[in-house]
Amino acid sequence: xxxxxxxxxxxxxxxxxxxxxxxxxxxxxxxxxxxxxxxxxxxxxxxxxxxxxxxxxxxxxxxxxxxxxxxxxxxxxxxxxxxxxxxxxxxxxxxxxxxxxxxxxxxxxxxxxxxxxxxxxxxxxxxxxxxxxxxxxxxxxxxxxxxxxxxxxxxxxxxxxxxxxxxxxxxxxxxxxxxxxxxxxxxxxxxxxxxxxxxxxxxxxxxxxxxxxxxxxxxxxxxxxxxxxxxxxxxxxxxxxxxxxxxxxxxxxxxxxxxxxxxxxx
Amino acid sequence: xxxxxxxxxxxxxxxxxxxxxxxxxxxxxxxxxxxxxxxxxxxxxxxxxxxxxxxxxxxxxxxxxxxxxxxxxxxxxxxxxxxxxxxxxxxxxxxxxxxxxxxxxxxxxxxxxxxxxxxxxxxxxxxxxxxxxxxxxxxxxxxxxxxxxxxxxxxxxxxxxxxxxxxxxxxxxxxxxxxxxxxxxxxxxxxxxxxxxxxxxxxxxxxxxxxxxxxxxxxxxxxxxxxxxxxxxxxxxxxxxxxxxxxxxxxxx
Numbered sequence: 001x002x003x004x005x006x007x008x009x010x011x012x013x014x015x016x017x018x019x020x021x022x023x024x025x026x027x028x029x030x031x032x033x034x035x036x037x038x039x040x041x042x043x044x045x046x047x048x049x050x051x052x053x054x055x056x057x058x059x060x061x062x063x064x065x066x067x068x069x070x071x072x073x074x075x076x077x078x079x080x081x082x083x084x085x086x087x088x089x090x091x092x093x094x095x096x097x098x099x100x101x102x103x104x105x106x107x108x109x110x111x112x113x114x115x116x117x118x119x120x121x122x123x124x125x126x127x128x129x130x131x132x133x134x135x136x137x138x139x140x141x142x143x144x145x146x147x148x149x150x151x152x153x154x155x156x157x158x159x160x161x162x163x164x165x166x167x168x169x170x171x172x173x174x175x176x177x178x179x180x181x182x183x184x185x186x187x188x189x190x191x192x193x194x195x196x197x198x199x200x201x202x203x204x205x206x207x208x209x210x211x212x213x214x215x216x217x218x219x220x221x222x223x224x225x226x227x228x229x230x231x232x233x234x235x236x237x238x239x240x241x242x243x244x245x246x247x248x249x250x251x252x253x254x255x256x257x258x259x260x261x262x263x264x265x266x
Numbered sequence: 267x268x269x270x271x272x273x274x275x276x277x278x279x280x281x282x283x284x285x286x287x288x289x290x291x292x293x294x295x296x297x298x299x300x301x302x303x304x305x306x307x308x309x310x311x312x313x314x315x316x317x318x319x320x321x322x323x324x325x326x327x328x329x330x331x332x333x334x335x336x337x338x339x340x341x342x343x344x345x346x347x348x349x350x351x352x353x354x355x356x357x358x359x360x361x362x363x364x365x366x367x368x369x370x371x372x373x374x375x376x377x378x379x380x381x382x383x384x385x386x387x388x389x390x391x392x393x394x395x396x397x398x399x400x401x402x403x404x405x406x407x408x409x410x411x412x413x414x415x416x417x418x419x420x421x422x423x424x425x426x427x428x429x430x431x432x433x434x435x436x437x438x439x440x441x442x443x444x445x446x447x448x449x450x451x452x453x454x455x456x457x458x459x460x461x462x463x464x465x466x467x468x469x470x471x472x473x474x475x476x477x478x479x480x481x482x483x484x485x486x487x488x489x490x491x492x493x494x495x496x497x498x499x500x501x502x503x504x505x506x507x508x509x510x511x512x513x514x515x516x517x518x519x
Contacts, residue, residue: 061422079426091423094518095441104437105427139518159427 008163008195009035009058015068016053026220027053032066033214033223037162040189041197042210044249045236050221051199053167058197072162081107084156084194088168090138099123099136105158126154126208146177147219150184157192166198170205182208186233202251203249207242208235215252224252306488311495314488328496330472331462334390338397339458343451345398346405350450353406354413354443355435371407375400375457376464388469393462400461404453412446413439445519448512455504463497 016028028050035041047053056062058069060079069076071083090099101123102123106114127133130150140148146233149169156164166185170178182205189196200206206213207229227249231241288308294300295307306314318324353360375396382392414438424434466475474493481489 031367059426061425076441079428081428083426083427087419087423089419091419093420093441095444095516104423108430108433155423188468 007034007044008037008039008072009033009197010068010070011054011058012068014054014064014069014106016050016057016058016062016065018053022098028057029220029222031221033226035195035197035212037195038193039195039211040186040209041195041212041214042206043197043199043214043216044201044203044206045216045221046218046253047201049216049218051216052167054216054221055139055167055197055199058163059083059165061085081159082162084159084161084164086149086156086164086166086169088171090140090145092148092151092155094140097137097139098127098132098143099153101140102126102130102154102158107159110122112161122158126158129157129191130154131184144177145173145236146181147174149181153185153188157188157194161196163197166196168201171200171202178205183234185209203246203253204237207245207249208237213245213249215249281283304487306491309503310488311491314486315492318489318492324492327472327474327477327493330476331466331474333395334393334465335458335462335474338394338462339455340400341394342401342458343405343454344518346402346450346454347409349449350406350447351413354410355439357447359412360414361449369407371403375461379465380469383469393470396465397458397461400457401454404457405447405450408446408450408453409443412443412450415446416442445516446514448508448516452505452508452512455508456501459497459501459504 003163012033014028014031015026017024018027019025031054043051043054053062057064058076059070060076060083064076071080074080074082094105096104099120099127103119105117106122111119114236124136127136130153132147132150132154135143135147139171140151143151153164153169169185170181173181185196185198187210198206198209210229213227215227216222227245229235229238229245231245235242270437292308295302295305295310302310315324353363379392379396379398382395386392386395420438420442421434424438429437462473463475463478466473467479470476474496478490478493481487481493
């Protein structure tokens with residue numbers, strides 16, 4: 001479903017090491033990926049495989065020491081407003097209401113240009129987009145987990161970024177809310193035409209949402225395979241095509257696990 | 267406490283034990299089972315309270331204590347918040363003062379009373395310094411804890427959105443520190459109340475602490491009890507006021 005053929009995100013030869021207990025540990029190794037403009041990308045991997053680290057590197061929150069990541073042709077060195085981010089925890093300010101939380105997303109320079117009325121209009125349009133009309137004055141503790149995540153998505157979109165990065169955004173939600181939110185994010189994606197990169201450990205979620213599903217192996221995270229999901233939306237999780245992609249991805253994971261030494265010995 | 271609404275029965279249960287205590291106290295002293303010279307009856311305490319009010323002596327003592335506490339608490343809180351913000355924000359400042367503060371903090375405020383009398387005399391200054399110190403440490407510690415304990419995840423949101431330091435401070439760090447700051451203020455106000463009484467008992471010619479001490483010398487146990495009950499009621503009232511404020515200001519927790 002890509003809009004045109006230019007690459008929005010390019011990742012070339014990226015390695016990442018963390019220092020743990022004074023030892024350098026490989027987190028990501030030799031990652032090469034290209035995501036097209038307007039694509040919905042899902043990155044799946046076991047926990048600890050470095051998928052969130054990769055996303056944080058794209059966002060500029062983690063430094064890129066080896067290799068190069070570009071977003072919209074620009075080398076990533078620090079967070080930019082071209083990239084929005086939604087975290088697993090909604091990360092809202094508990095003392096601010098929905099409006100204020102979303103308004104916080106407006107950047108300093110843009111905030112100066114807009115008057116009160118224009119800001120309110122902008123915030124309201126996002127509240128409408130994420131389906132929270134009527135909850136403008138509610139504070140986070142009055143909202144359910146799914147609603148909090150909607151606020152977080154609105155805040156991530158308010159600067160009209162080219163790319164929205166989502167780090168396990170539905171990981172903490174119950175199964176039913178999760179499926180609702182998956183449909184919501186697809187609706188928003190179709191309405192806003194952003195490039196979205198979503199990290200998840202839920203294979204079904206990845207197949208349901210993504211144009212591409214990137215499978216990472218564990219410790220260090222390396223690129224196992226990229227699956228193209230050409231199924232038309234709205235996708236049927238019980239269809240034969242869905243199941244066949246699912247079984248291919250499962251196979252990647254099980255092969256990965258089998259090759260590994262056990263993590264503990266009895 | 268998140269209990270459901272109280273019914274009449276609950277209020278009766280709450281009120282029954284103090285009434286019972288007062289009744290027993292009255293009966294025991296009336297019957298002469300306890301020496302009235304060291305334990306006055308509730309009636310005698312009330313009478314003493316009335317006469318202290320009528321002669322204006324009560325207000326004289328009470329206002330003296332209240333004045334000292336207001337000044338001392340304010341000074342201690344302002345200093346505690348200011349230094350707490352600095353040490354909470356800047357690790358280097360914290361490192362600079364940590365040893366000195368840890369030692370000073372461990373000295374009970376009451377222990378410093380003679381020193382401040384030596385330095386400032388027995389006037390208002392020494393008492394106000396003592397009260398300020400009685401407030402200062404808990405406000406400082408809790409402010410610092412609140413500031414440095416700001417959720418790093420919220421700070422990351424600000425980083426992604428490229429907010430400047432001023433916005434981070436005013437929109438995230440300060441509000442995040444407020445609940446902890448209030449804990450400090452609550453401890454601080456009770457510390458202030460404790461310190462004023464101690465200071466007045468050791469060296470003063472006015473104040474509730476002085477009144478209690480003087481009543482002992484004059485063998486007026488009823489006046490002593492008026493003073494003690496004042497301490498209890500005022501301490502409770504101060505705590506309730508801060509709690510009430512906290513509930514309104516920190517509506518999100």
